[in-house]
Amino acid sequence: MWWLLVITFLLSSLQLTLVPxxxxxxxxxxxVLVFVMSWAMLKKGSSALWLAFLAGLVLNQYSALHMGxxxxxxxxxxxxxxxVSSDMIDNNWLLAVVLGFTLSGLFELxxxxxxxxxxxxxxxxxxxxxxxLVRVLLNTTFMxxxxxxxxxxxxxxxxxxxxxxx
Amino acid sequence: xxxxxxxxxxxxxxxxxxxxxxxxxxTQVHADQVLRRSLDFVTTPILKVTSVASEYVLGxxxxxxxxxxxxxxxxxxxxxxxxxxxxDVTLEEFKLENQQLxxxxxxxxxxxxxxxTARVIGSEPVGNLKVLTINAGMQQGIAVKMPVVVSQGLxxxxxxxxxxxxxxxxxxxxxxxxMPARIQxxxxxxxxxxxxLGQGLSMSLIPQDATVERGNTVITSGLGSTMPPGxxxxxxxxxxxDTNQIFQTADIxxxxxxxxxxxxxxxxxxxxxx
Numbered sequence: 001m002w003w004l005l006v007i008t009f010l011l012s013s014l015q016l017t018l019v020p021x022x023x024x025x026x027x028x029x030x031x032v033l034v035f036v037m038s039w040a041m042l043k044k045g046s047s048a049l050w051l052a053f054l055a056g057l058v059l060n061q062y063s064a065l066h067m068g069x070x071x072x073x074x075x076x077x078x079x080x081x082x083x084v085s086s087d088m089i090d091n092n093w094l095l096a097v098v099l100g101f102t103l104s105g106l107f108e109l110x111x112x113x114x115x116x117x118x119x120x121x122x123x124x125x126x127x128x129x130x131x132x133l134v135r136v137l138l139n140t141t142f143m144x145x146x147x148x149x150x151x152x153x154x155x156x157x158x159x160x161x162x163x164x165x166x
Numbered sequence: 167x168x169x170x171x172x173x174x175x176x177x178x179x180x181x182x183x184x185x186x187x188x189x190x191x192x193t194q195v196h197a198d199q200v201l202r203r204s205l206d207f208v209t210t211p212i213l214k215v216t217s218v219a220s221e222y223v224l225g226x227x228x229x230x231x232x233x234x235x236x237x238x239x240x241x242x243x244x245x246x247x248x249x250x251x252x253x254d255v256t257l258e259e260f261k262l263e264n265q266q267l268x269x270x271x272x273x274x275x276x277x278x279x280x281x282x283t284a285r286v287i288g289s290e291p292v293g294n295l296k297v298l299t300i301n302a303g304m305q306q307g308i309a310v311k312m313p314v315v316v317s318q319g320l321x322x323x324x325x326x327x328x329x330x331x332x333x334x335x336x337x338x339x340x341x342x343x344x345m346p347a348r349i350q351x352x353x354x355x356x357x358x359x360x361x362x363l364g365q366g367l368s369m370s371l372i373p374q375d376a377t378v379e380r381g382n383t384v385i386t387s388g389l390g391s392t393m394p395p396g397x398x399x400x401x402x403x404x405x406x407x408d409t410n411q412i413f414q415t416a417d418i419x420x421x422x423x424x425x426x427x428x429x430x431x432x433x434x435x436x437x438x439x440x
Contacts, residue, residue, distance in 0.1 A: 009209070009212055012209070012291075013212055013213060013216035014216070014220075015291050016213060016216075016287075016288035016289060016291055016299070017213060017216045017217040017219075017220040017287065017288055017289075018216075018220040018223065018224070019291075020289035020290070020291075021220065021224055021289075021425070021426070022224070030291075030292065032291075044175070045175075046170075046175065046178045049175075049178055049179055049182055050182075052182075053182050053185070053186070056186075057189075057205065058205065058209055059291040059292070061202060061205040061206065061209060062209075062213075062288045062289075062290070062291060062297075062299045062334070063290055063291055063292060063293070063295075063297070064290060064293075064295045064297045064326075064334075064336075065292065065293070066190060066193055066194075067189055067190070067192070067193040067198050067201070067202065068186050068187070068188075068189030068190035068191075068192075068193055069186075069190065070291075070292065071182070071185075071186045071189070072183060072186035072187070072190070075179060075182045075183055075186060076179075076183070078179075079175070079176075079179035082175055111292050111293050112293070115293055115295070119342065120293075120295065120341065120342060124362055126362065126363055127294070127362060127363060130363060131294050131363065
């Protein structure tokens with residue numbers, strides 16, 4: 001499971017140190033969310049759930065959100081993503097992108113709700129249209145790029161694994 | 167391990183969700199310090215390395231993107247240096263004159279700040295809250311509510327939470343921060359607050375009869391003793407005056423470029439009223 005920890009720290013570090021300086025005004029991609037969703041759709045197993053939990057825990061340490069909320073949201077999104085059958089995605093990978101848009105939107109709403117409970121009222125039309133919607137669209141666009149790469153990598157690794165079996 | 171393997175995907179998700187709820191409960195009863203300190207111990211050294219690497223990557227990208235502009239920028243900078251040298255001489259004169267007048271009036275010199283320099287190692291990962299993480303914490307003498315500045319006097323925000331080797335800084339831009347402020351020219355007091363979309367600051371509760379003009383300087387007033395007086399916040403960009411209202415408001419352009427903060431300083435010898 002060492003690779004899971006490596007991916008967790010790599011993604012969290014990039015999300016915390018690089019992404020905020022590349023994107024401006026809060027409209028930044030959520031690298032961890034996109035990776036967790038793609039990973040959960042492709043791998044199905046518990047690794048996506050662990051990745052979601054661990055990365056959420058690390059990010060939560062550096063967030064103003066109440067401790068525990070971020071891993072919770074990431075785990076919920078990862079579980080929902082595992083519900084989609086891999087055959088459906090294999091036949092039409094655009095479905096994965098549509099699901100990415102929906103799940104990303106759900107995640108943003110959960111974050112907004114938790115900020116609201118924490119006393120930060122961000123439920124304004126301007127905020128929803130200029131920050132949340134832009135962020136969901138950015139996540140979906142990034143998923144368009146990342147998902148095919150991960151899918152190709154996954155099938156390649158599966159084939160090698162099968163070839164190694166007696 | 168066999169318990170984990172015996173669970174299906176739904177069971178595993180439920181187990182992790184329950185674990186998260188337990189962490190939320192721990193935070194609610196303020197018993198999450200062990201977890202937070204452990205996370206701080208493990209993740210801060212990694213973030214220190216990756217923030218340097220990220221800065222290098224961003225710097226290289228910026229350099230490559232700006233190669234064409236370098237000669238123009240060089241010419242502009244040379245002109246600015248010449249102007250600043252002239253300004254420096256004038257300021258030195260003012261400084262001496264100020265010192266002489268202070269001596270004559272018996273006034274004490276303004277409090278010298280004790281500053282602790284820290285690097286920004288992370289930003290708020292989700293949402294649009296304006297929070298930064300710096301690589302100095304309790305071990306470096308940082309405490310909650312200490313003011314955070316750049317260039318010895320440009321206000322960035324204040325320390326919100328402290329861990330052993332890192333601290334979380336709430337930026338002035340956040341909507342939850344309300345800072346007692348003063349227009350330097352007219353001495354009118356008001357409250358500076360972040361705008362909802364993180365696109366600047368606004369100053370409210372300025373008395374209707376106060377003279378406020380575009381370009382006026384906004385500084386901390388020191389009222390409430392939460393911040394030292396005289397720290398620069400920004401400049402008035404627009405004034406919204408409605409004669410039907412008791413107070414006027416102003417849009418403020420922050421003096422600090424919050425999007426490009428790499429190094430900040432924490433004022434460690436100011437004791438705010440908690």
